[in-house]
Amino acid sequence: MADVMPPNMLNERPRTPAGLLSNREKDRLIERGFLGLYRWYTARSQETRNWNPDRSFDWRSLNRNLPPEVITVLEGFFAVEQYAPDFTSNLVHLVRRSHGRSHFQLRWGSEEEKHADAWENAVLFSGQRSPQWVEEYKDRLKSQTWELPFPDAIHNLVYTVFQERATQLNYLNMMKIAQGRSDKPHLKGVSDPVLAKVAQTIAVDEAAHYNFFLEGVRMYLYYYPEQTLSAIRNVITQFSMPAAQLVPNWEHFFETVYRAGIYGPRDFQRDVMQVAFRNLGIESRKALEEGIRRTREVPDFDGGNFKTTAIWDTFDYGAVEGDVRRLHVKIQDYEKEIGFDAIDPTEFIENPEVPRTDSSAADD
Numbered sequence: 001m002a003d004v005m006p007p008n009m010l011n012e013r014p015r016t017p018a019g020l021l022s023n024r025e026k027d028r029l030i031e032r033g034f035l036g037l038y039r040w041y042t043a044r045s046q047e048t049r050n051w052n053p054d055r056s057f058d059w060r061s062l063n064r065n066l067p068p069e070v071i072t073v074l075e076g077f078f079a080v081e082q083y084a085p086d087f088t089s090n091l092v093h094l095v096r097r098s099h100g101r102s103h104f105q106l107r108w109g110s111e112e113e114k115h116a117d118a119w120e121n122a123v124l125f126s127g128q129r130s131p132q133w134v135e136e137y138k139d140r141l142k143s144q145t146w147e148l149p150f151p152d153a154i155h156n157l158v159y160t161v162f163q164e165r166a167t168q169l170n171y172l173n174m175m176k177i178a179q180g181r182s183d184k185p186h187l188k189g190v191s192d193p194v195l196a197k198v199a200q201t202i203a204v205d206e207a208a209h210y211n212f213f214l215e216g217v218r219m220y221l222y223y224y225p226e227q228t229l230s231a232i233r234n235v236i237t238q239f240s241m242p243a244a245q246l247v248p249n250w251e252h253f254f255e256t257v258y259r260a261g262i263y264g265p266r267d268f269q270r271d272v273m274q275v276a277f278r279n280l281g282i283e284s285r286k287a288l289e290e291g292i293r294r295t296r297e298v299p300d301f302d303g304g305n306f307k308t309t310a311i312w313d314t315f316d317y318g319a320v321e322g323d324v325r326r327l328h329v330k331i332q333d334y335e336k337e338i339g340f341d342a343i344d345p346t347e348f349i350e351n352p353e354v355p356r357t358d359s360s361a362a363d364d
């Protein structure tokens with residue numbers, strides 16, 4: 001978000017009022033947060049989620065008689081995940097100047113790549129698609145390139161929060177079907193412990209991804225509330241799953257997913273949007289729209305870094321501050337373990353724009 005201006009315009013750069021954080025300082029704090037979180041994440045990923053798409057599952061025991069609907073869904077899961085190289089290269093490029101974020105995207109990409117390989121194995125070992133078919137399908141998919149859904153980093157960051165949560169939900173519901181727990185008549189009695197384990201394993205990764213991106217959005221929300229809230233609003237008004245425009249027969253896949261009770265518009269509302277909102281201290285979509293509208297009605301101080309107060313009524317900033325603080329404690333604990341605390345510790349710096357409660361204001 002740092003503003004880069006040509007030297008002849010330096011005098012016109014808005015000055016930061018005394019006592020407030022400059023954008024450069026905010027960007028530095030967010031970058032430090034990402035870097036610390038990325039280090040913590042990588043260590044944890046290697047310790048707890050170091051599975052292998054070939055060796056971690058007993059593929060020979062995969063159920064050979066899965067209903068055709070399940071195969072259609074597995075095929076679609078594979079189709080989306082196999083764009084992992086496109087997702088990764090585009091995102092890495094977008095955030096290449098941030099150590100924490102670009103390195104994280106590589107790690108993330110290596111996890112998404114495992115998802116693609118695991119779903120491909122599931123399609124192959126189902127016995128219902130020939131290796132030739134899979135090869136041709138892959139060729140067809142790879143003839144198209146996935147592009148970023150938004151041009152800038154903050155919108156893409158917000159998008160990934162919703163996308164990771166939606167993906168996790170899809171896989172958890174697939175796990176439920178494979179465990180024979182579906183309430184849909186055409187899927188009752190399906191039993192496949194191998195498939196259930198695959199879906200669960202990948203869903204755990206997606207939950208970890210969701211958390212990483214969520215922590216990132218929280219930091220932006222804390223230091224740049226206005227831009228972040230409007231990015232959230234823009235993302236939810238046009239949300240669709242990644243690669244929906246690239247996968248052949250997407251409509252058929254989406255219909256099958258919906259009929260299987262795996263995912264649909266209501267699940268997005270209830271189990272994706274509302275969950276993410278709760279995690280970001282936003283009460284509802286209505287409250288978000290209202291808050292943004294009110295903020296725009298209040299005139300901004302020309303050229304200054306002043307923030308209108310209306311933005312702070314749009315979300316529970318106290319809860320978000322608590323979450324950002326807790327993230328820093330987690331990072332600091334990790335840094336103590338390694339020894340970074342003695343060399344270059346990550347510190348939490350309060351955003352002075354955040355309104356303080358009456359009791360703290362009385363002390364001034």
Ligand SMILES: [Fe+2]
Binds near residue numbers: 081111112115167206
């Ligand atoms: Fe994935």
Ligand SMILES: [Fe+2]
Binds near residue numbers: 205
């Ligand atoms: Fe993911």
